[in-house]
Amino acid sequence: MPASPDFAARVYEVVARVPFGRVTTYGRIAAAVGDRRGARMVGWALMHALSERDLPCHRVVNRTGLLSGGWHFGHPDVMRGLLLAEGVPFKAAYQVDLEQCLWEPWADGERPLAPADEVDDLHGIALSEDR
């Protein structure tokens, strides 16, 4: 059990809110829960959630869009198939096109729990990647 169950709960909630046909990144989730540095911890929580909760963890990729956690599904091809079934465009065999399918937790009418300065920075990044 994680030392911060609340953190894991936040992660689960955010992942559960990821719309169909969209994906998000570990960093965005970490930022959404108020801990940008917890990107790794997010992945750890998801791995544990993979066998506990019925969350669409296949919609979570790293900042490059690479299916870094594909092997945890048995094989990256499994994760790729799930994403393709949702109409998620792929930039490569095991890399999604974040330019088209990236979804941000706070883009759903919510805002990150991070300080104003960091929020502004994140917003700038979002606009830049939102194309």
Add this chain to the structure above:
DNA sequence: GCCTTGACGGCAA
């Protein structure tokens, strides 16, 4: 009790 590894991210060379 210390060291290594891990579904990551950002910055520097």
Add this chain to the structure above:
DNA sequence: GTTGCCGCCAAGG
């Protein structure tokens, strides 16, 4: 533009 290194938190050996 690409490749590499460091940082952060937690768990397992």
